[in-house]
Amino acid sequence: MTSKRANGHCFQFSLLAVLCCASLAALAQENTGEGVSELEEVLVQPSPEPEPDFVLGTGVSGETLRRMPGGGGDPVRGLQAMPGMTFVDDSEAAPAVRGSRPEENYMEADFIPVGYLFHAGGVISVFNADLVESFTIYSSAYGPEYSGVTGGVFDIRLRDPKTDRWQGNFDASFLHAGVLIEGPVTDDQSLYLAGRMSYLDLFLEDQLEDEDGIEFKQFPKYSDYQGKYVWHAAADSTLRFQINGAADKQEIIVSDDSEEVDTDPIFAGRHYESTAFHEQALLWETTLPGGGLWQSALGHSSSTSEAQVGRAGDTDVELDRWLVKSHASVPLNQRHDLKVGAEVTHINADFTVGFNDPACTEFETDCLFTGAERLETVESTRINVGHLFVKDNWYVSEDFTLYPGVVLHGEDYLDKVFVEPRLSGEYRVNPNLSMSAGTGIYHQMPDFIQVNEVFGNPDLDYIRSVHAVTGVDVKLGAGWSVKSELYYKWLDKLVTGDDENRYANDGEGYAYGLETLVRKDLSERLSGWLSVSLSKAKRKHKLTGDTFVFDYDQPVNVSLVGNYRLSPKWELGAKLWVHSGTAYTPIIGAELDEEVEDLYRPQYGAINSDRFPTFQRLDLRVDRVFTRRSGKQSRAYLELLNVLDARNVSDYDYNGDYAERKEVTQLPLIIGLGFSAEF
Numbered sequence: 001m002t003s004k005r006a007n008g009h010c011f012q013f014s015l016l017a018v019l020c021c022a023s024l025a026a027l028a029q030e031n032t033g034e035g036v037s038e039l040e041e042v043l044v045q046p047s048p049e050p051e052p053d054f055v056l057g058t059g060v061s062g063e064t065l066r067r068m069p070g071g072g073g074d075p076v077r078g079l080q081a082m083p084g085m086t087f088v089d090d091s092e093a094a095p096a097v098r099g100s101r102p103e104e105n106y107m108e109a110d111f112i113p114v115g116y117l118f119h120a121g122g123v124i125s126v127f128n129a130d131l132v133e134s135f136t137i138y139s140s141a142y143g144p145e146y147s148g149v150t151g152g153v154f155d156i157r158l159r160d161p162k163t164d165r166w167q168g169n170f171d172a173s174f175l176h177a178g179v180l181i182e183g184p185v186t187d188d189q190s191l192y193l194a195g196r197m198s199y200l201d202l203f204l205e206d207q208l209e210d211e212d213g214i215e216f217k218q219f220p221k222y223s224d225y226q227g228k229y230v231w232h233a234a235a236d237s238t239l240r241f242q243i244n245g246a247a248d249k250q251e252i253i254v255s256d257d258s259e260e261v262d263t264d265p266i267f268a269g270r271h272y273e274s275t276a277f278h279e280q281a282l283l284w285e286t287t288l289p290g291g292g293l294w295q296s297a298l299g300h301s302s303s304t305s306e307a308q309v310g311r312a313g314d315t316d317v318e319l320d321r322w323l324v325k326s327h328a329s330v331p332l333n334q335r336h337d338l339k340v341g342a343e344v345t346h347i348n349a350d351f352t353v354g355f356n357d358p359a360c361t362e363f364e365t366d367c368l369f370t371g372a373e374r375l376e377t378v379e380s381t382r383i384n385v386g387h388l389f390v391k392d393n394w395y396v397s398e399d400f401t402l403y404p405g406v407v408l409h410g411e412d413y414l415d416k417v418f419v420e421p422r423l424s425g426e427y428r429v430n431p432n433l434s435m436s437a438g439t440g441i442y443h444q445m446p447d448f449i450q451v452n453e454v455f456g457n458p459d460l461d462y463i464r465s466v467h468a469v470t471g472v473d474v475k476l477g478a479g480w481s482v483k484s485e486l487y488y489k490w491l492d493k494l495v496t497g498d499d500e501n502r503y504a505n506d507g508e509g510y511a512y513g514l515e516t517l518v519r520k521d522l523s524e525r526l527s528g529w530l531s532v533s534l535s536k537a538k539r540k541h542k543l544t545g546d547t548f549v550f551d552y553d554q555p556v557n558v559s560l561v562g563n564y565r566l567s568p569k570w571e572l573g574a575k576l577w578v579h580s581g582t583a584y585t586p587i588i589g590a591e592l593d594e595e596v597e598d599l600y601r602p603q604y605g606a607i608n609s610d611r612f613p614t615f616q617r618l619d620l621r622v623d624r625v626f627t628r629r630s631g632k633q634s635r636a637y638l639e640l641l642n643v644l645d646a647r648n649v650s651d652y653d654y655n656g657d658y659a660e661r662k663e664v665t666q667l668p669l670i671i672g673l674g675f676s677a678e679f
Contacts (some may be wrong), residue, residue: 050134062132069573070619075132076125081559083515085140088582093122096552098154099511101535104151107130115277119222126224126246129192133159141438141467144389150444150465161190171676188232195225215260218251236287247276262656266370269310280633292330299323313355320348337393347383363496365604377454385411399428437470457503458620464492479521488512511537528562548607554580562679573621583611590658612649632678639672
């Protein structure tokens, strides 16, 4: 049997991670039935949720997401339970947002774009969980501060080092071990250094056996680090120097007779992936006369990626990026605060790519790599990207504020320049009830491979999107609140396959929905939230007229999260996650290929015309705090993921002629343990 994504969409350079993770999940389910989760600390002091910088955003603290059952203490994975976050597999950690794909989101940490956010295809984020202070989520219609994407925006804030004394924290789980050290250097300077390294590959090195013709040469391993040095140079000025980095590596061999390659035999052979990034940034923040704020950053990052995917091809990519960024907020008078900003990015890209490429998109179903045209290129590319914006905080009255703004965005690779107007507003009906609305135009460059001269069509245009949203926010007292948003998103010039030019801009789409978040902030005992998302997302091929639901369309998505503190030492938590089954394209038959011997080509029904069964998962968590004689604390947790052992289907495996199929299920019942200790 071999896994074939029934929707026919080809994720061209991610197959290695998919195969490795799928094989690992199969081994865990068949051999042990158990899994592991990493440890992060349990915080027990009440903390209000952060307020977003502007309307139409949702703030959530790192503390809240760390304590969420099912996330293994990783606050980034906690985003799975927030409204509007769509996942087609519960092992994924990067969400699709309001009709856009995960790769169409923008994420930054402390004013700087993130290199990559997850290890091992989404198992765990690259940040030490104790450093994540808060998230702000802008699902759509965000302000002119952000540009270049059509999806959502995730603003991650990492905390500053502690200044009371030198201290540290050690954490360990079945996946990795990590150390965090921090403290004051002088009265006005402090720093932290954190690092983690996985070691599961060392335990399993001599224990893994071949599974259906798959041999592990390098079990997935990873490492990451963060550092920050803070200097309060004056009462109104702060200088920060920060570093971040991560690395991942894995390798398997797939034999020619493995069932995993029955339907696409070109994937037999060596599957190897090695990725790494290193970032450095200098940030300056100062208070301006009159109460304004000026933030500036100089950042540099380098990243490497090597991959081989059987006989389908290989890639070798090196990126070097420099960033200069500055934002300033200036009060003009009692009615107007002006915010202006500029950002310039210079990218050096050197890459070698050789692949059998079927030039598939979400609008095509026949996406076999075997028999596809072989393409190769060796290139060095220099790209400059500029972003300039202005926004006015216009206080029309004591209760009514408008936020008009405009973006000028351009780059010299495709020689495109866009002017994007944005407008949002907020009306406070009373101290506990506010209403908001926003709209804007957004553009995003197609995937780089789609605009490459060899693999794609350099005449492609940018994807264009219009966002519109309106919402209401109600404070109910005692820490309870309700926030609800009604949104619409229109997408044009989506990339489709093209017989003559490989790719064209002949697709369009839309998404609309209602998202509601009922939240109880952390108090003496109870905290949690209920997230309900009702939505619809579709795609249309403008030449053929074919209309179908989007790959990430989930009409109903509900998460219920609750934590209850039994005492200062014990806390219980539960998360129930239910959503509509993922849409997929059914295979209704197969026929022999005319050119490749013994290869069957599947015959598909209408795109995304069927769905997997409804997804459901219940996670439980128990936290325990231990106080040592020295006063320092140790913490431990136990998690039960998918405690009801629901068999949630994520795909179907087919044999070589597609006459038989079996279900591919997501995470089984997994037991996770973790421990940390202060020193």
